[in-house]
Amino acid sequence: MNLCILTSSYAVPGYDAHAGTFVPPLVEELRQHGHRVSVLTPARGRAKGNSGPGNGVMRFPWLGDGRPIVAYSPFRVGDLRAILSLLREGTRSLCDLVQDEAIDHCLALWAVPSGYWARGAMRALGVPYSVWCLGSDLNQWGHRPVTGRIIRTILRDATCCFADGIELARKAETISGRSCDFLPTVRPLSLATAAPVALDREAVNLLFIGRWERVKGIDVLVEAMRAVRARAPGVRLHVVGGGSLEGELRTQIAADGLQEAVLLHGSLPTEELTGYMVACDAVVIPSRSESIPLVFGEAVQAGKPLIVTDVGDMGDLIRKYGGGVVVPPQSPQQLAEAIVSFAQDHQRGAPGAADRAELRELFSVSRVVDQFLSAIGQIPAEDSTTKREVSQV
Structure with a gap:
């Protein structure tokens, strides 16, 4: 065709x-x-x-x-x-x-x-x-x-x-x-080409990937880290990306004495970004407004626990399939609580293997293509991955 x-x-x-x-x-x-x-x-x-x-x-x-x-x-x-x-x-x-x-x-x-x-x-x-x-x-x-x-x-x-x-x-x-x-958009992770990233393995390493803009909630996350540092000083937040809030974030980090707890890495090549995804302990998505960001699917593919705000579809997906913790948006206090709880026990709230596998399958590019081809009549429906209707989630 x-x-x-x-x-x-x-x-x-x-x-x-x-x-x-x-x-x-x-x-x-x-x-x-x-x-x-x-x-x-x-x-x-x-x-x-x-x-x-x-x-x-x-x-x-x-x-x-x-x-x-x-x-x-x-x-x-x-x-x-x-x-x-x-x-x-x-x-x-x-x-x-x-x-x-x-x-x-x-x-x-x-x-x-x-x-x-x-x-x-x-x-x-x-x-x-x-x-x-x-x-x-x-x-x-x-x-x-x-x-x-x-x-x-x-x-x-x-x-x-x-x-x-x-x-x-x-x-x-x-x-x-x-x-x-x-039908989710999917950006496959090439884990085999991930660049080695040296993180402090004695620390709990969290990862944020995205634009440094208010809609993405990065300012809320940095504010939450002030409370996290007092209760869980071993947590490190790695921030990848860039945007208009860079100056404000650097000022906030310096004012709160978070230079060792919050590390701004800027934009990175794909291989290095994937390296951070592989090496981190959890991914945080603190957005004020969102649907399903690409980084959500990438974290799922890498098998990483997620700490997400209850905006768009992220909360519903986590509640249905497991794989993370959901907190209200724009609440640095509750975000800090979730991070501290995760830091105290990496496995807290972790889904069973079946749930995690089901969520990974949802964000598979091959499944997305199968669903599209089935819908336009190019492969028999019984040969494609089961289509997930809107009403199922």
Whole structure:
């Protein structure tokens, strides 16, 4: 089968290496299943072309100026012209690609703009498409009068509708009036290529990976570490990533005397980041708002206990499958209590082997691909991993 993945976010080497990081493994897994896969994505400049010989990634030109697409506002005249060109040129380029490569089915990552291109190609050429809602599309545009109607039409006309969060799937169902299946985005960990990381094995090593922004709750976690240090001085928090709160975090760490307890590592190469995941004792996700972050699935793949806030789907998944501790968001006191309890006994609240295996299977890229192919009728349902309906969690 000839498939086309449509995405507005795909990594450009040396530019935005973290954009759409779950897409290349998805493409590779589909190819491992014997399918031919093309990828269509906007160019960073105005020159179209292939991203490399034989890799099947086609970039089309539009009036963008290099900013991420989410930075464009339809309420600014210049940005509106760019957005309209993105919709027009994406649809035109997809129609060309469908005819050139004899595409049988399109998978649009995000309802907009990718779903818009897919629906345009379906109306022009009859090629079916599915939509995978990934959060920002519905959360940012689904409730607005004009864009909400566009998204509703895109979802209703799709062969299949997926969402990478349980709550998000319910939101897609409310917007579209049709069923939507939970399908998590997965970024596989290559544990075999993890770089060795030397951590103090006498300490309890916690890991935070993510943007240093308020929505991710890193400031709450650092505040919690002040109470943790007083009760469990052997805990070390390793913070990987970067963001606008860096200066504030460094000031907070110095003021509270946490230089030995909280270690800021900045952004790291994939191999070193994976090394920290392998070496740590637990992963902390203290977000104020979230669906299911990629680091959640990575921690599950690595078999690491999780300490998460009860936002989005994280709390429901931990309560159903085990694998960690759930605390209220924006509560440094309760977060500190959970960390201290974990430090006193690494095995406190650890799930049984069956529960942990079931959770790992949920975040397997092969299972995700099997579910997608089963939904569009490419493999018999009985041969694929059992599909998890939204209502099951």
